[in-house]
Amino acid sequence: MMINSNNGYILEAEGLHKSFGGGSATEHVLRGLDLRVGAGEFLAVMGPSGCGKSTLLHLLGLMSGPDEGSVIIDGRDTTGLGERGRAELRRRKIGFVFQRFNLISVLSGYDNIALSLRIRGLDSGRTDELLRAMGVEDVAGKKPSQMSIGQQQRLAVARAIAHKPDILLADEPTGSLDSENAENLLELLSKANRQDGQTIVMITHSPMVAGAAGRIVHMKDGRITNENH
Ligand SMILES: Nc1ncnc2c1ncn2[C@@H]1O[C@H](COP(=O)(O)OP(=O)(O)OP(=O)(O)O)[C@@H](O)[C@H]1O
Ligand SMILES: [Mg+2]
Numbered sequence: 001m002m003i004n005s006n007n008g009y010i011l012e013a014e015g016l017h018k019s020f021g022g023g024s025a026t027e028h029v030l031r032g033l034d035l036r037v038g039a040g041e042f043l044a045v046m047g048p049s050g051c052g053k054s055t056l057l058h059l060l061g062l063m064s065g066p067d068e069g070s071v072i073i074d075g076r077d078t079t080g081l082g083e084r085g086r087a088e089l090r091r092r093k094i095g096f097v098f099q100r101f102n103l104i105s106v107l108s109g110y111d112n113i114a115l116s117l118r119i120r121g122l123d124s125g126r127t128d129e130l131l132r133a134m135g136v137e138d139v140a141g142k143k144p145s146q147m148s149i150g151q152q153q154r155l156a157v158a159r160a161i162a163h164k165p166d167i168l169l170a171d172e173p174t175g176s177l178d179s180e181n182a183e184n185l186l187e188l189l190s191k192a193n194r195q196d197g198q199t200i201v202m203i204t205h206s207p208m209v210a211g212a213a214g215r216i217v218h219m220k221d222g223r224i225t226n227e228n229h
Contacts, residue, residue, distance in 0.1 A: 006039075006072075006074050006075030006076075007075070008038050008039055009036045009037060009038055009039070009072075009075070010037060010038065010039040010040075010041075010073065010074055010166065010167060010199050011035075011036075011037040011060060011071075011072070011073055011167055011199065011201070012035070012036045012037070012071070012072040012073075013033055013034060013035040013036075013056070013059070013060060013069065013070075013071055013072075014034055014069050014070050014071075014072065015032050015033070015034065015068060015069035015070070016030045016032070016033040016034075016056070016059060016066045016068070016069035016070075016071070017030055017031060017032060017033075017066060017067045017068040017069055018030040018052070018055055018059065018066050018067055019067055028222065029052040029055050029222060030052050030055060030056060030059075030066070030222045030223075031221060031222030031223055032069070032222070032223060033052075033056065033069070033219075033222060033223045033224060034223070034224065034227055035056075035060075035217065035224050035227055036227070037199060037201060038199075039197075039199055040193070040197045040198075040199055041199055041200070041214060041215065042189070042190070042193040042199075042200045042202070042212070042213045042214045042215075043200065043201050043202070043213055043214070043215050043216075043217065044202050044203075044204055044209070044210035044212075044213035044215070044216045044217070045057075045201060045202070045203045045204075045216075045217055045218075045219060045224075046203075046204060046205065046207075046210055046216060046217070046218050046219070047218055047219030047220060048220075049205075051219045051220065051222075052219060052222055053171070053203045053219055054099055054171055054203070056219070057096075057169050057171050057201065057203060059071055060169055060201065061090065061094050061096050061169045062078060062081075062086040062087075062089060062090045062094070063090075063096070065079075065086075073089060073093060073167075074093075091119070091120060092120075093165060093166045093167055094165050094166075094167045094168075094169060095159075095160035095161055095162075095163065095165035095167070095168045095169070096160055096168075096169050096170075096171075097156050097157050097160045097168075097169070097170040097171055097173045098156065098171055099171040099172055099175070099203075101144070101152050101153060101155075101156040102156070103144040103152060103155060103156060103159070104144075105143060105144055105145060106143070107143070108140065108141050108142060108143060109131065109136060109139050109140045109141070109142055109143075109144070109147065109151075109155050110127055110128075110131065110140040110141065112144070112155060112159055113127045113130055113131065113155070113158055113159050113162050114127045116159045116162050116163065117162050117163060120163050122162075122163055126162065127162075128140075130158045130161070130162055131155075131158060133158065133188060134154040134155065134157060134158040134184075134185075134188070135154060135181065135184065136151050136154045136155050136158065139151050139155070149176040150176050150177050150178065150181060152176075153173065153174075153175070153176045153177060154177070154181065154185065156173075157170070157173050157185060157188075161188075161192055161198075164192075164196055164198065165198065166198065166199060167198070167199045167200075167201070168189070168192065168198050168199070168200045168201070169200075169201050170189070170200065170201070170202045170203065171203045172203050172204055172205065173185060173189070173202060173204075174186065174204065174206065174209050175204075175205070182209065186209065186212040189202070189212065190212055193214075200213070
């Protein structure tokens, strides 16, 4: 039997640095950020606008690489992986809800989800169930541009959880929802966390939304201020 080398952490960030721009315009966004997320944890990340929350989530989701430091998934350092290796790991392990949704504009709501399942070799038969769970079955035949922002957001969440990823990374998933839909969504995430053991990292500006998580961390000056694992 393999010995588990991840110490119970499914996702770790060690000494992450990330800058944008160059020369005198360089913006040093992440400054040696450390974060450890336990398997099965539901974590909320809070912090002021522009502090680097989305930047952090993109690094954790292997969408881009850090300037320094590493992202470790299941005890495995992803630093040496090429673009293909990262894409493969992302496809297998991670579901991502983007702040700007990133739905495929030429596809219907239904096909946005069905495609996400098919590219992973999964049966797309669950698509209707997912659309219903997120309350967007009425817009299944519409393109994203024909949906309200809240409907697009719920569709983006349905797509991210469709393949039951081990790790769900969600960037303000309730940001465009009314309170009823926000509550429904949080219930769905909590259920995915409790029943399916999905690990969730959720960015939010709302203390109420963050309250649904098991732990809350705050970002300031490019680091997590209360990371005490
Ligand atoms: N691709 C990029 N190129 C240049 N600058 C960037 C890029 N991405 C982010 N930044 C800058 O990095 C900083 C952090 O951005 P980020 O999107 O991570 O903030 P955030 O905490 O998610 O903010 P918000 O709460 O408003 O979503 C900002 O000042 C932003 O201008
Ligand atoms: Mg952001």
